[in-house]
Amino acid sequence: MNNFLKNIIFKDWQYKLLAFLIAFVLWMYVVGNQNLNIKINVPIEFDNYPVNLKLTGNFQNSVELLLEGRRDIISRIDKNNLKVKIDLKTAKEGKNNYILTSKRIENLPDGIIIKDISPSRVILNFQAIKVENKENVKE
Numbered sequence: 001m002n003n004f005l006k007n008i009i010f011k012d013w014q015y016k017l018l019a020f021l022i023a024f025v026l027w028m029y030v031v032g033n034q035n036l037n038i039k040i041n042v043p044i045e046f047d048n049y050p051v052n053l054k055l056t057g058n059f060q061n062s063v064e065l066l067l068e069g070r071r072d073i074i075s076r077i078d079k080n081n082l083k084v085k086i087d088l089k090t091a092k093e094g095k096n097n098y099i100l101t102s103k104r105i106e107n108l109p110d111g112i113i114i115k116d117i118s119p120s121r122v123i124l125n126f127q128a129i130k131v132e133n134k135e136n137v138k139e
Contacts, residue, residue: 031071033070033071033072034070034071035068035069035070035071036068036069036070036071036074037066037067037068037115038066038067038074039064039065039066039067040064040065040067040077040079040082041062041063041064041065042062042063042064042065042079042082042083042084042105043061043062043083043084044060044061044062044063044083044084044085044086044122045083045084045085045086046085046086046088047085047086047087047088047089048087048088048089049088050088050089050091050126052128052129053091053092053093053126053127053128053129054126054127054129055124055125055126056125056126056127057125059122059123059124059125060119060122063084063100063117063118063119063122064116064117064118065082065105065114065116065117065118066114066115066116066117066118067108067112067113067114067115068112068113068115069109069111069112069113070111073109073110073111073112074112076109077108077109077112078107081107082105082106082107082108083105083106083107084100084104084105084106085104085105085106086098086104086122086124088124091124091126092126093126093127093128094125094126095123095124095125096123096124096125096126097121097122097123098121098122098123098124099120099121100117100119100120100121100122101117102114102117105117
């Protein structure tokens with residue numbers, strides 16, 4: 001019996017080791033190429049904030065993204081570096097509706113698919129503020 005086990009384990013050990021290494025490499029390849037879905041919260045950043053307007057009321061300051069991609073790419077995402085940018089250059093007094101698309105998301109690595117953005121739009125309410133001109137102020 002003892003001789004039988006030695007023959008099973010140690011006979012042609014080089015081939016057995018090679019087969020094990022090939023199986024391990026193939027397993028790592030398959031696991032690395034699996035697609036994953038993750039949900040992450042991403043902050044909203046505003047660009048070109050108008051000086052004559054101020055935000056009023058409640059507004060969304062982050063969105064939830066559903067991302068899909070290979071496991072190795074997903075694991076390298078820097079969640080602190082992702083952001084949604086909204087350009088307020090065309091903002092006007094009253095309600096402003098901004099649709100959130102993948103073009104507004106910055107620092108997303110290649111190979112990642114955005115499956116969902118929730119909410120898909122942000123409504124910002126602006127109110128005009130009085131801007132004092134220092135040249136017109138008399139002392």
